[in-house]
Amino acid sequence: MDVLKVGVLTFHRCINYGSYWQARCLAEGIQALGHHASIIDHDSKRINLAEWKCAMQPVLPTHVPETDHPLYREKIEKFFALFESLPLSKRFDIDKPEDMEKYDVVVVGSDEVWNLYHPWFGRNPIFYGDGLRTQQLVSYAASYGNYPASYGLEESWAERLRNFDSISVRDENSWTIVKNAIGMEPEIVLDPCLQFAINPDERENKYWEKPYIALYGHNFTESFRSKIRQYADSRKLPLVSIGYRNDWADEQWIQADPHDFAQFIARSEAVATNFFHGCVFAIRNEKPFVCESSSYRSFKVQGLMSKLGGEQHLISDEIPSAVVNNLLSQPLSPVISQTIDRLRISSNKYLDEALKIKQLKNESVA
Known part of the structure; x- marks a missing residue:
């Protein structure tokens, strides 16, 4: 098997436990398959400010008492420190994808990467593949979040989905959106936090x-x-x-x-x-x-x-x-663990096959 340079494009700097772990798990899971994987480190002052403001007032519309501000600030600073422990690429401006590194494959996902309603990431075309410096484009466990399938997808976004070599999502709502937009039935895979290993630092508490x-x-x-x-x-x-x-x-x-x-x-x-x-x-x-x-x-x-x-x-x-x-x-119920075991097999198969598309194309050309 050829070792590929893989970039993971996701929401990796959110002050959110799930976002942190899904980004880390997906990158490390791809590394465990034998590839060189890093998280594509996009940056934006506008998005950062929106994220940090939300992190200081995370329970709106419930009022945040002033006595909690130092605690939320401490939480944010801990996230900042851990972000630097992630396998990150060279940082670049999210609005200038031409400055990013080149990849054999870019994997878009997990998280709400396609959510057109997301308050600061929504409708950013980079998560639909625009401008990415890659030979191959796939998604893993992508989600539309709270964007309902009944709203459909504008043709401009559907056309971008057609540029993906392989598509997988993590929920039925996202499956329906993709199916209705481009006529294909994407694979439904496990969230990276269920699919791959999680190895937190051991601490006394x-x-x-x-x-x-x-x-x-x-x-x-x-x-x-x-x-x-x-x-x-x-x-x-x-x-x-x-x-x-x-x-x-x-x-x-x-x-x-x-x-x-x-x-x-x-x-x-x-x-x-x-x-x-x-x-x-x-x-x-x-x-x-x-x-x-x-x-x-x-x-x-x-x-x-x-x-x-x-x-x-x-x-x-x-x-x-x-x-x-x-x-x-x-x-x-044991049914839940049995279902996860089955889905881990199919999810791993999907990702393994998706990362072989480029190799098969090259072999056919040769």
């Missing part, structure tokens, strides 16, 4: 010393808060909120970094979340969990649960507390 329930997300409904609070009290377990303030939790660990997060979920007794990667990390670590689907993340979490056979873990106001208690106290 006070939270590891006692059992707890992990809370990840923000702006939960009153119904969800009540049920989770009731369960935690009944089990006499502290409810610890990571990454964001939730005043109804017993403890707040706002300033945790991505490696803290990975260990925090892995060591928890159970997980309550309304985030996509809250579900992903709970499933990866075989932790009991429940998820409240928010409007922004509904396509992502519903698609994930449908794909893995875990629909019962998505709860609404109508779900009785007894059901929630059972979900948080019982092991995950």
Whole structure:
């Protein structure tokens, strides 16, 4: 097998635990296949300012108290330090892709790379392949985020999709958008955080010393808060909120970094979340969990649960507390792990074949 120079194009500098790990996992996963892989280090002052502003006020419309500002700032600074540990390319201006390095293959994904609604990355043509210095263009676990399939895709974006040599997505909504736009049925693959190894730095922490329930997300409904609070009290377990303030939790660990997060979920007794990667990390670590689907993340979490056979873990106001208690106290169904094992095989096959397209083309030319 020829060793290829592969660039991963994604949202790798977001102040978000899932974004950090999906970028790292995809690059390192491609490296494990025997290729030279790096994350394409695009930069933009406009995007950076928008990202940092959001990271300082992450729970809007809920007010962020001034006492939390130093904690969120500390969290951001920890992310900045970890970004430099990623396998990064030479940095370039996102609006000047001609300044980027050349690659044999560029892999676009995972994350919401095709989300036309994203507040600062949306409608940037680089994520659809424009101007990329590569011989081959593929996607892995690309998503349209909260952009609904019912809206369709403008022809200008559909035409860009036709330039991809191989396309895979991570949810049904994105599958439908691609299918309706260009008439092909893309592969549905696992998110990199489920597909590849995650190796967080081992650290000692006070939270590891006692059992707890992990809370990840923000702006939960009153119904969800009540049920989770009731369960935690009944089990006499502290409810610890990571990454964001939730005043109804017993403890707040706002300033945790991505490696803290990975260990925090892995060591928890159970997980309550309304985030996509809250579900992903709970499933990866075989932790009991429940998820409240928010409007922004509904396509992502519903698609994930449908794909893995875990629909019962998505709860609404109508779900009785007894059901929630059972979900948080019982092991995950073996169907979920069996489905992941099967999807890991097909996802790996997709990526392996996608990275061979260039080689086959060269061999046919020769």
